[in-house]
Ligand code: SF4
Ligand code: SF4
């Protein structure tokens with residue numbers, strides 16, 4: 001990773017030198033060692049602040065929406081993208097929120113990101129550094145070195161990731177990591193929940209949703225949530241009441257999930273930011289699984305021209321309302 | 328002064344739950360949350376719960392009144408308040424936070440009745456800290472891991488077991504109720520137990536303190552750090568909603584047919600529409616003004632109105648912010664940059 | 666009773682103020698109690714049940730037994746719902762809230778009122794207060810403007826009542842007008858400067874749209890008014906009106922309880938977040 005960080009800085013510096021980009025979205029050191037934070041580098045000198053390490057994994061793609069809005073017309077935006085952010089970027093591209101020409105994507109073949117909490121549990125303190133190897137992770141604390149299995153310390157979403165390298169990029173750091181076969185365990189959680197009785201399942205979700213604080217972090221970070229006015233905040237008609245009764249919490253969570261159904265890229269950003277551990281991916285995955293089965297899509301989370309729930313065609317078998325089809 | 332029987336808090340919690348509505352830190356789907364007690368021991372090694380106990384006194388949303396009719400034949404009924412509660416295993420920072428909110432909501436001309444009634448009818452049993460968490464910094468903002476502010480009963484962990492001290496009359500009453508789960512504290516020394524908690528290591532608080540950066544608010548207000556910090560802000564409500572002292576609320580109506588409810592519920596100054604007014608005018612239009620507002624409120628405006636920081640150092644916002652907008656990080660940067 | 670729970674009140678009378686009726690004055694009487702006593706500059710929270718609440722300045726002047734009056738422009742959801750209400754309909758009222766114009770301190774002074782559009786609503790309460798105890802104040806000057814003659818509010822007072830008050834002068838202007846207007850056509854701040862008033866022993870009170878207030882204050886300063894003798898009212902989003910909900914702060918001041926009346930001197934020491 002050290003090597004990749006060096007390359008990244010070089011790529012970013014070149015991009016500024018060529019006048020390629022106006023801003024470069026990446027990571028910088030945070031207040032806490034194991035929590036690098038997003039940074040928006042706006043000049044060549046500041047490129048040296050950028051870091052890329054085993055902990056820098058906060059989802060970045062959604063920032064493109066805001067940066068594109070604020071950028072000068074023809075200015076480009078640079079961004080460093082692991083596989084998950086690559087899919088987030090694709091989502092924004094397919095939804096026409098940003099244009100490919102506007103972007104300078106520096107991809108990373110990603111071996112997985114270390115979860116600082118899991119690491120702290122294992123080490124008794126937050127490690128200073130980490131190295132992700134093929135099967136294992138070496139954690140470095142102030143006093144010792146600890147080698148643990150990947151399963152124990154990578155973020156949950158990394159353990160389920162099929163897409164470690166972005167599918168689109170302008171430059172790639174390190175080796176491309178081959179896209180794995182669709183993981184067998186991918187829908188384990190969904191299947192377990194499908195197996196229990198309706199009542200039990202209902203009780204499970206009531207408990208999850210009742211914890212929800214309605215902080216909207218999950219929506220704000222989601223690259224598929226790009227509506228100009230979110231229907232959850234519309235006042236007339238007010239689809240979602242602001243009361244947090246169980247029924248309104250269901251309304252909130254089902255609306256969120258259904259609005260990204262067939263468009264969710266499975267980047268895991270929503271679940272990751274949730275402060276109270278609502279298993280949002282479980283809901284997203286249920287919809288992905290159903291879309292996959294109903295439309296025979298092996299990888300329903302990958303954006304494409306012909307998404308089962310997102311394709312608009314003039315000869316839609318269901319027809320169009322009014323004359324709209326012809327214009 | 329009493330001692331919890333058998334070196335465990337479980338019998339005490341059981342005794343308390345017999346005639347009280349008991350709330351405590353519980354484990355739910357792997358998360359440690361403050362919720363209605365379900366019969367388990369306190370979770371191991373918890374510092375603060377994900378949500379703060381403020382929601383017992385100031386619920387996420389609550390109905391203030393119900394009404395029949397919109398323009399005609401109106402009949403309004405105030406919503407009654409739930410019965411008394413015991414909040415057990417509260418941390419000193421969170422107990423102090425309840426007191427802090429009470430300064431605002433309980434003050435002078437317009438005391439908030441719902442909050443006040445709940446505050447009066449909630450008995451707070453606080454567990455002093457024998458270890459600071461990764462994000463704890465209560466001492467930097469005038470608190471202490473042994474503080475009894477806002478508490479009715481203090482529990483101090485010691486090597487011999489848990490020492491209990493009633494702080495208020497209400498605390499005394501509750502202790503009397505559960506005699507059976509208590510032993511006399513022979514030889515127990517509450518002072519030294521408290522002093523031990525008082526002195527635990529708290530690296531963050533040793534490093535950084537807001538005291539130096541809050542005097543000249545103009546300079547703090549104009550500091551370039553806000554724009555830097557806010558660049559990564561996602562405008563979500565996490566910091567305000569997990570914070571035990573953030574009390575801002577909104578009022579909103581819910582109408583179905585001809586019957587309606589007026590609710591009061593949490594709101595966050597970090598949301599884009601918090602100050603959005605008719606005609607699309609927004610006095611705090613970007614993340615920069617909104618982030619600054621949150622810090623200025625805690626570090627300056629609250630001090631100027633109430634004479635103390637609006638933060639108790641629980642560290643939740645630092646822990647939960649997905650992009651590391653950390654209370655102490657901001658203070659540290661202010662010290663360096665201002 | 667919880668301070669957030671309103672009293673039910675009945676709308677007794679509705680008077681359209683402008684030709685398009687985008688401003689209407691509502692006479693309101695609480696159902697269960699007497700009208701509370703209040704001072705000029707204070708406001709109340711009005712609700713339409715099922716829609717919500719908003720702060721509205723009280724435009725009447727307190728008199729025991731007299732109803733409350735509110736002049737309301739339709740700008741958002743709640744004011745929209747108020748505009749749909751009919752005579753006899755019920756609304757919620759709670760108040761009075763906020764500070765007020767310090768009329769006691771102003772005894773013997775000359776007062777210069779400068780209003781724009783619906784901004785005359787809070788001034789009207791003040792003006793009628795001064796008119797009623799005329800002997801307590803020096804000369805009264807009103808400079809008032811609206812977009813067009815059709816948009817002038819409180820016409821009866823503007824044209825019939827106030828000009829008759831001894832020692833009071835009314836100066837009207839509009840931004841644009843047709844042939845039916847032979848008065849001044851100018852923006853309020855420009856007209857004000859053209860009229861030019863002496864700052865001696867005078868308090869200037871200005872209410873109106875933010876942009877007008879800004880230029881008015883600049884004009885007043887050029888005319889020699891000291892910051893503490895320029896008084897205005899602020900409008901900001903509110904929820905509780907009683908200093909509890911945290912919505913309305915500007916720096917360490919809460920507009921709902923510390924305002925809405927501020928001197929320009931006070932405003933200059935606050936962040937420009939309004
Ligand atoms: S991030 Fe979590 S707490 Fe926040 S709105 Fe989403 S599910 Fe609720
Ligand atoms: S501001 Fe942060 S650290 Fe301070 S009391 Fe609130 S959540 Fe805790």
Ligand code: FES
Nearest residue numbers: 906910911913921
């Ligand atoms: S409106 Fe609630 S504090 Fe001012």
